Amino acid sequence: MKCYMHNDLDVIVQCHGCGKGLCKECADRFEAILCEQCLLSNNVSAKSSAKKSLIIAGVLFILGFNFGLSSSFMAAVIWGYILAGVPLGWKAVNKITPNFILILPIMGWVIFFVYKFVVSAAIGIFMTPFHIKRMINEIKISKTTNEQVAAGKM
Known part of the structure; x- marks a missing residue:
């Protein structure tokens, strides 16, 4: 599964709000794990x-x-x-x-x-x-x- 924002990066976690896949860069972007x-x-x-x-x-x-x-x-x-x-x-x-x-x-x-x-x-x-x-x-x-x-x- 690929990140919803970065189609070339693999998902490491899902958004706690909606379930979208997040790569490491997106997951580390905010304090909470949210898109x-x-x-x-x-x-x-x-x-x-x-x-x-x-x-x-x-x-x-x-x-x-x-x-x-x-x-x-x-x-x-x-x-x-x-x-x-x-x-x-x-x-x-x-x-x-x-x-x-x-x-x-x-x-x-x-x-x-x-x-x-x-x-x-x-x-x-x-x-x-x-x-x-x-x-x-x-x-x-x-x-x-x-x-x-x-x-x-x-």
Whole structure:
């Protein structure tokens, strides 16, 4: 079997995304063992996911900020920060808690979700700065990689 890009070279590995055959030169081109099309496709989805996550955090920050403005500016910033971290904490809590079915009355569900919200906010407080930095880095890396592939430098 020959490389999809270099018809004169033998395949040593297949693309993990689509299964195309890659020669040593193509396989060593990127960090992940992917063909150019799969790498660009993964970059688009990673960039989209990072932007979506940042937009959600931004909207929640604004909502929390507006809620806290009735007290003081500092309270508004704190409320915005706490609310922006809730989705991150919620994801973390979902990873920690096992998948089980709760059989509860309505009041039990209300208590469960209030508790889960409070724990999510507490976890989110610590995760938010790291998550935002990671999302911004993902967007930068995706952009840089796309530019390098387009210029033929990778």
